[in-house]
Amino acid sequence: xxxxxxxxxxxxxxxxxxxxxxxxxxxxxxxxxxxxxxxxxxxxxxxxxxxxxxxxxxxxxxxxxxxxxxxxxxxxxxxxxxxxxxxxxxxxxxxxxxxxxxxxxxxxxxxxxxxxxxxxxxxxxxxxxxxxxxxxxxxxxxxxxxxxxxxxxxxxxxxxxxxxxxxxxxxxxxxxxxxxxxxxxxxxxxxxxxxxxxxxxxxxxxxxxxxxxxxxxxxxxxxxxxxxxxxxxxxxxxxxxxxxxxxxxxxxxxxxxxxxxxxxxxxxxxxxxxxxxxxxxxxxxxxxxxxxxx
Amino acid sequence: xxxxxxxxxxxxxxxxxxxxxxxxxxxxxxxxxxxxxxxxxxxxxxxxxxxxxxxxxxxxxxxxxxxxxxxxxxxxxxxxxxxxxxxxxxxxxxxxxxxxxxxxxxxxxxxxxxxxxxxxxxxxxxxxxxxxxxxxxxxxxxxxxxxxxxxxxxxxxx
Numbered sequence: 001x002x003x004x005x006x007x008x009x010x011x012x013x014x015x016x017x018x019x020x021x022x023x024x025x026x027x028x029x030x031x032x033x034x035x036x037x038x039x040x041x042x043x044x045x046x047x048x049x050x051x052x053x054x055x056x057x058x059x060x061x062x063x064x065x066x067x068x069x070x071x072x073x074x075x076x077x078x079x080x081x082x083x084x085x086x087x088x089x090x091x092x093x094x095x096x097x098x099x100x101x102x103x104x105x106x107x108x109x110x111x112x113x114x115x116x117x118x119x120x121x122x123x124x125x126x127x128x129x130x131x132x133x134x135x136x137x138x139x140x141x142x143x144x145x146x147x148x149x150x151x152x153x154x155x156x157x158x159x160x161x162x163x164x165x166x167x168x169x170x171x172x173x174x175x176x177x178x179x180x181x182x183x184x185x186x187x188x189x190x191x192x193x194x195x196x197x198x199x200x201x202x203x204x205x206x207x208x209x210x211x212x213x214x215x216x217x218x219x220x221x222x223x224x225x226x227x228x229x230x231x232x233x234x235x236x237x238x239x240x241x242x243x244x245x246x247x248x249x250x251x252x253x254x255x256x257x258x259x260x261x262x263x264x265x266x267x268x269x270x271x272x273x274x275x276x277x278x279x280x281x282x283x284x285x286x287x288x289x290x291x292x293x294x
Numbered sequence: 295x296x297x298x299x300x301x302x303x304x305x306x307x308x309x310x311x312x313x314x315x316x317x318x319x320x321x322x323x324x325x326x327x328x329x330x331x332x333x334x335x336x337x338x339x340x341x342x343x344x345x346x347x348x349x350x351x352x353x354x355x356x357x358x359x360x361x362x363x364x365x366x367x368x369x370x371x372x373x374x375x376x377x378x379x380x381x382x383x384x385x386x387x388x389x390x391x392x393x394x395x396x397x398x399x400x401x402x403x404x405x406x407x408x409x410x411x412x413x414x415x416x417x418x419x420x421x422x423x424x425x426x427x428x429x430x431x432x433x434x435x436x437x438x439x440x441x442x443x444x445x446x447x448x449x450x451x452x
Binding site for chain 1: 339342343356360415447448449450451452
């Protein structure tokens with residue numbers, strides 16, 4: 001992963017005490033300063049986030065363990081800047097300040113990577129939200145079966161080859177590998193649209209011409225409904241009143257012209273429980289009109 | 295013209311004039327009857343449209359499909375009586391009585407075939423079938439003073 005290209009964020013979500021100004025900054029085209037027609041002057045070193053931090057991944061393949069970061073292609077409207085690039089074992093002034101932490105290799109050294117700071121744009125300027133660490137490192141260990149190790153080491157521990165001491169009289173011991181680090185479970189997030197705040201998710205619905213309905217974009221993580229932070233209509237906006245909103249308000253919709261074919265309404269949904277991800281929800285609508293049968 | 299022919303013309307006119315007047319009045323009455331029939335049909339049409347517009351909102355939220363409200367028949371009957379009230383003097387009975395005697399049915403589960411009319415419905419439909427007695431005062435001389443207008447109306451969201 002090219003860390004320099006990846007611009008971080010994630011966060012807004014982690015901040016339970018996010019202000020309303022922050023929420024405005026999340027909504028592309030929202031009522032914040034980001035939607036003003038005047039050109040936005042971005043301070044040097046600050047980039048628009050186009051890849052959002054989704055999680056840290058540790059993958060073990062044979063004797064090689066790779067520490068990387070998963071990102072999601074999205075443009076949530078936040079900004080970031082590179083704070084520090086650190087090598088394996090090197091200390092940084094930002095250690096302990098990132099919300100996701102900086103792990104260590106199996107030999108105890110700190111993992112290499114880069115620190116980014118995330119910002120949101122408010123009417124008063126850019127406001128720092130948090131610091132995120134993008135890990136980018138790997139380690140390779142070679143299993144040498146006959147290498148004798150000192151018996152004082154716990155039998156179940158794994159000693160890096162460089163730190164092994166040789167005791168000629170010691171009993172050769174097959175050193176087991178430590179449990180292979182597994183990829184942390186990635187929660188499955190999904191979104192849908194219902195006609196009530198607690199209604200079932202619908203793929204399509206019918207509506208009478210001129211009748212007002214409420215469309216509730218909803219988000220789910222691992223099948224459990226989670227609060228929606230914001231939503232916006234990305235397509236099929238005809239008939240929709242406001243095209244952006246928060247999770248506490250539905251999209252008011254009314255169609256005045258019957259449709260011969262179904263119309264798809266597509267939302268982009270963000271939720272705190274699915275930090276850094278933009279979920280897509282869509283629903284198909286057929287507009288009907290009461291008519292006499294002849 | 296000879297003077298002795300004047301009497302025969304007068305007799306002819308006297309004999310034919312009632313027939314001409316009767317024909318004229320009959321034509322006028324038939325036209326009025328058509329207007330009344332159209333008004334009654336409109337009253338039924340509007341009533342079914344109003345009932346079709348009365349959808350079950352909770353069912354829509356659950357299923358996403360349009361479904362007639364449980365009180366669709368009552369809504370249609372109420373609106374039918376209200377619509378007939380505008381032509382109440384032309385009816386042989388009261389609008390409420392006409393609406394009460396109307397055969398009104400709601401077909402929520404579709405497709406369905408109407409057992410009364412034989413019509414096939416692909417969408418939830420409200421139907422009114424009624425024979426409306428209307429006054430025909432001009433016909434009273436030679437024909438019954440009450441005639442019946444048969445109305446069949448059905449509406450569905452399409």
